[in-house]
Amino acid sequence: MTYELTKGDRFNLSKEVxxxxxxAIALGWQxxxxxxxxxxxxxxxxxxxxxxxxxxxxxxxxxAK
Structure with missing residues (x-):
């Protein structure tokens, strides 16, 4: 299952899943x-x-450490 978010989007993982x-979080860009x-x-x-x-x-x- 994947969700695509863009700048400023909010996502409540506990409600969706x-x-x-x-x-696992991945970042992508052009x-x-x-x-x-x-x-x-x-x-x-x-x-x-x-x-x-x-x-x-x-x-x-x-x-972060």
């Missing part, structure tokens, strides 16, 4: 045709029922 136990350099940043976080991140370990970002 209530019985999930593993998640090659820059102008030849100029650019950066791609991504972050992923889990929210509890109260809409807050329960612990720092549930917020993932580039170069």
């Amino acid at each position: 209530p019985d999930f136990n593993k998640v 090659v820059n045709q102008t030849g100029q350099n650019y950066d791609i940043d991504a972050s992923v976080f889990m929210l509890a029922a109260n809409g807050r991140i329960p612990e720092e370990k549930y917020f993932l970002f580039y170069n």
Whole structure:
């Protein structure tokens, strides 16, 4: 099962797939045709029922340790 999201989209995984136990996330983008350099940043976080991140370990970002 796959879902395609674009910038600004929101997705509630627990509502869409209530019985999930593993998640794989992939990022894709179009090659820059102008030849100029650019950066791609991504972050992923889990929210509890109260809409807050329960612990720092549930917020993932580039170069996280």
